[in-house]
Amino acid sequence: MLKIGLTGGIGSGKTTVAKVLEVLGVPVYYADDAAKELMNKNELLKQQLIFHFGEETYFADGQLNRKYLASVVFNNKEKLELLNSLVHPATIAHAQEWFSNQHSPYVIKEAALLFESGSADGLDYIIGVTAPAAVRIKRVMDRDHVSADEVKKRMANQIDETLKMKLCDFVLRNNEQDLLLPQVTALHEELIKRSQQQ
Numbered sequence: 001m002l003k004i005g006l007t008g009g010i011g012s013g014k015t016t017v018a019k020v021l022e023v024l025g026v027p028v029y030y031a032d033d034a035a036k037e038l039m040n041k042n043e044l045l046k047q048q049l050i051f052h053f054g055e056e057t058y059f060a061d062g063q064l065n066r067k068y069l070a071s072v073v074f075n076n077k078e079k080l081e082l083l084n085s086l087v088h089p090a091t092i093a094h095a096q097e098w099f100s101n102q103h104s105p106y107v108i109k110e111a112a113l114l115f116e117s118g119s120a121d122g123l124d125y126i127i128g129v130t131a132p133a134a135v136r137i138k139r140v141m142d143r144d145h146v147s148a149d150e151v152k153k154r155m156a157n158q159i160d161e162t163l164k165m166k167l168c169d170f171v172l173r174n175n176e177q178d179l180l181l182p183q184v185t186a187l188h189e190e191l192i193k194r195s196q197q198q
């Protein structure tokens with residue numbers, strides 16, 4: 001079974017591609033969603049977060065106080081790195097366990113910070129999804145009802161899109177000229193073929 005990463009900058013269309021692949025029957029692990037769930041459910045991770053960021057990290061009912069944590073790491077590179085150094089290994093371990101329970105020619109791990117988090121290691125191939133910055137900003141503004149400045153701030157936490165695509169084995173162009181679906185189905189066929197050659 002091939003393990004394939006799927007990444008791209010904010011608003012590039014990773015989730016859109018992942019949903020299409022799911023329709024084609026491919027199991028998808030959504031790393032960002034999993035990380036959020038682990039912060040609420042993984043006792044060891046919860047203890048670590050409380051130790052480093054204080055009791056306020058969780059509400060009395062044990063649910064993560066997302067706003068508080070976001071305010072602590074906002075504009076504080078060291079604290080953001082500390083948070084990531086706790087959450088990313090827990091998510092990588094959780095993904096490994098998920099992989100071992102899948103039975104499919106290939107599986108997808110979708111993550112915005114695949115390279116930044118070190119979770120690209122151990123994957124057979126990486127798919128990048130790319131779109132021009134202006135298109136990404138517009139799509140995220142429409143999706144999340146946020147300002148262009150807010151989107152640009154989120155983009156600043158990620159490595160440069162051009163560099164990211166250079167690190168990928170396959171690149172899907174999700175701009176306003178190339179059709180996305182034919183690219184996804186062609187890549188799906190290619191990955192099925194490669195899984196049979198394993």
Ligand code: ATP
Nearest residue numbers: 009010011012013014015016112139140143174180
């Ligand atoms: P994030 O990193 O923020 O999670 P993402 O890379 O997963 O973003 P998506 O959520 O898939 O990106 O796409 C961003 C928005 O753009 C969504 O609202 C999606 O419906 C829309 N979108 C994606 N691809 C296209 C397209 N080819 N044409 C029009 N809209 C698109």
